[in-house]
Amino acid sequence: MVLQLAAFSFDTGATTHVGRVRTLNEDRYVVRPDLGVWAVADGMGGHDRGEVASSLIVRLIDSIGPAVSAPDLLARFEDRIIRANAELRRLAESTGADIIGATLAALLTSETYYAVVWSGDSRVYRLRAGSFEQLTRDHTEAQELVDQGVISPEEARTWPRRNVITRAIGVVDEPELAFEHGLLAPGDVFLICSDGLTGHLEDREIAATLGTAEPTAAGAQAACDRLVATTLDRGATDNVTVIVVACRPAGAPPDRHRE
Template identity: 55%
Template sequence: MLAGALDQQASFRFETGATTDVGKVRSENEDSYIVHADAGLWCVADGMGGYEAGKLASSTVVEALRTIGQAASPADLLARFQDRVLQANIGLRKAGEERGLTTFGTTVVALLIYERFFACCWAGDSRTYRVRQGRLSQVSRDHTEVQDLVDQGQLTPEEAKRWPGRNIITRAIGVSDLPDLDLIQGVVEDGDVFVLCSDGLTGHVSDAEILAGVAGRAPQAACDHLVQLTLARGASDNVTVIVVACEPKDAEAPVSPSPARSDADGRGA
């Protein structure tokens, strides 16, 4: 997952794009994100609890992750991430009790990269995809009631798209005393592109369209395209997209029509 101190990103150069938008229906953007390429961290959090509560939940996780620092190994990076999420979870539990909130928390999906190792960590239905050699695969698995029904063979993927309450999530940060994260680890290959997003994107844009939106575009242009596509279809929820392109450190830098931005949340990137 990442590289250490001055050598942290010895294996790859990262080009990152990020865009978030409140959408066409909501009055408040409850999504937050962080791009921290120097530490090998990218994360999207989608808050729940309504208005200020949802934004507080997602931003609490993002602010905790800003302190992650430089890791010395893949295991160290993962441990640092898990510690920050734990601290954010403690803070959210306390804030929820003080405010008397019964529904208060946030999804989280994070990509960690150290040298040629990556980890995808998540809770909820925000997703990570990977594009490799022209093919898109979903790295994370949604923590939702409808996904459980699909896994149990009680629904087909097509039926799941029309299932009532399909967005009811089964895991989130801040809803229990300890965070319950899933983890997938692997090796990064030259040219891999990762896409992290809130469900505001996948509610309107298919996997095939995500692949088409990323193909041939610089990361920032890809993010902007996917968010604009979501807005054109009604954007019933907040939408956030991060695209991370992994190129060999010694490869010629691509010419990007839009500069990557970092460590931002809110509208735009």
């Protein structure tokens, strides 16, 4: 799907799959290029009603409505996450559940600006001019140990408690969000994904696939489909969700729309 906004047009693809092991897909996503909003929520496995948490989060994000500026968009987004967090806390208390929560990763764009917002280990990457970068930083015990120099990034991939999350929506009374922001550039390709993807693919493999996601009507969706297909080929032990967003200058020749 290609949609043009004032400064950039965006080719968006999205795919989700339950995987090879799970029977329930607790991942949810929202794709609203008309609002400049893309997000993935991953219901926390091992806790009650993970799919309820992720569904609630994306439903509230989807209600943001048109923003008048980048600060307005970010404020609207934060408001929806605060509401979602409060509702999940109330639901957990009323049902006697320990935790009803989900991780979150989102990309927001307005005019020439972008912001990345996250909580947990769902990720956002960017491919720019051949350079591939993880814009988020996992909120996990393993990442904290890497930051402290206790283990290496390579050791973190097989660390016994690598899936222990230190932040998520619905876990504490006030949602703990992290932010990065900057300027968009023509040719940027963003990837938003749940950890079901990164648990099976190395960053270099993701980057190679994103390099084929040129801003065309088929490029972003084809990249999503290839990433999920590779994950399934490798066993897909978790739900996997992928969104790809490719940017190009406004005014470029229009492409065929693809839903």
